[in-house]
Amino acid sequence: MITASDFLAEAGHAGFDFYTGVPCSFLDPLINGVLSAPGLGYVGAASEGEAVAIAAGAWLAGRRTVVLCQNSGLGNAVNPLTSLNAPFRIPTLLLTTWRGEPGIPDEPQHAVMGRITQDLLAVIGVPHAPFPASREALAPAFAAALGRMADTGLPFAFVMRKGDVAEQPLHAPARPLPAPGRRADFPAAGERPSRAAALERFLQLVPDQAAVIATTGKTGRELFTLADRPQHLYQVGSMGGASGMALGVALNAAGPVFVLDGDGAALMKLGSLATIGAYAPGNLVHVLLDNGVHDSTGGQPTVSPSVDFAGVALACGYAYAAGCATLDGFAAALRDAMAVPGPALIHVRIAPGSMAKLGRPTVTPPEVALRFKAFLAGRAAAGGGKPSAA
Structure with missing residues (x-):
């Protein structure tokens, strides 16, 4: 022992x-x-x-x-x-x-x-x-x-095995409850944007030094097709894990961190919103692209039409949350989210479907991980130290 x-x-x-x-x-x-x-x-x-x-x-x-x-x-x-x-x-x-x-x-x-x-x-x-x-x-x-x-x-x-480690009392301060978050929705009638159009607007607005983790499936593939950069991590497999990965990055790396999530993936690990809200990384923006279907597997419906993800995020302790269904609304919500400490969640209702000429990442997953890690290290060296993990 x-x-x-x-x-x-x-x-x-x-x-x-x-x-x-x-x-x-x-x-x-x-x-x-x-x-x-x-x-x-x-x-x-x-x-x-x-x-x-x-x-x-x-x-x-x-x-x-x-x-x-x-x-x-x-x-x-x-x-x-x-x-x-x-x-x-x-x-x-x-x-x-x-x-x-x-x-x-x-x-x-x-x-x-x-x-x-x-x-x-x-x-x-x-x-x-x-x-x-x-x-x-x-x-x-x-x-x-x-x-x-x-x-x-x-x-x-x-x-x-049981008994390998001797009993140890717990001496840890209680985690403070988060302050109530702010909601700012941008409702609008009309045709919902495509995921590719939302990603194009996202790329126009995010800072050059932003780290971006894209969920598995067509989100990562479209992001790669639009712009492949060292600060992009295209998650393959591990559906639902992108937000957890982003939390791990945000707690340990100074600088903005964005996660591009999907409705099916977010629903699969909805508890991650509670973890993010509790540990409250101020540099994390969670963009949830919701087309209401499992797009990569044939368009089977998810249950997201009945889910208010922005409301869930606020209930979990996010500092800011918004819902939108147009590119202009998304841009306004993204500017809002980047202007205040997070975590923030933007729920974007988009249309099903994907780009006609949809590529796949030509860099291997190990290469993607190593260059992303090098990007974070370089950003830290250029801009200062790391935040302490929660």
Whole structure:
């Protein structure tokens, strides 16, 4: 058995300085230790998959990351681990617990995952090792994990058993409630703009030094077709994870960060709006392009026509939110959002359909990630330091 301080000290020596995850009783000592430690960033995510996306964004912004979750939550994390971290070659240290370990009594819902935890990690290509539960094991375990991540560019997991870490009390200040946000809608009748037209207007208005993360599917493809720049990250796979990635970037990189989201993606991880509202990065603008359909898969309808995304954002703690359905309304809302501290959300109702000549990114995901990371590093060097993570 080790203490949380033992683990965090060795993790700090290895460069790990950003933590995110979803609690498990086995993990309580470590999470309590992180929350109680000055200078360490921790983001409590709404889901394990969101935590993986947040960590990916933090890595792009130069942090070395740790994701903590119960092994039952690996089911939520499989999608981003395989369709975000793997294609982009984004490493993270994954700490997963081993609830339902065979031979150790536990709740019935943990039985299946307890039998397959290590097999599941192997199947999805995440190398793993037992959690280093002695002081002597910590340094070599971190060295092995770092070496493997450096060789592959992929996550590495420690599997933690009950009692590996001694109990640790929580000493963390309460998170203040956000002030009520402001809403400014721009209603108008008439034909809704295309996504390409909205993206063209967006590109005309955003600052040259803005980092832009585009959700998976045709949003990223259209952005690439219109303008490919180092500060653009075209998310492939990991549907719903773009806003979490943007949060990870915004908390750890000075300068404006924009996420171009879609209605289907936002609905898939609606809890991300609550996380963004709670951690309140002032440099984040969330643009939600809502055409009411799953455009990349044949136009099947989403449930977004009945959803007031701007209202949801304000209820979650965003500082500003607007709804619009014209290019002029979008431009006005975007100028508003950029003029005040965020986070801000702009819900843009657009028409279904996409560009007739729609390209695909010709840069590979690892190249996209590395050049985006280099852009953020260059922007920080030119313009100052980083904000402290929440």
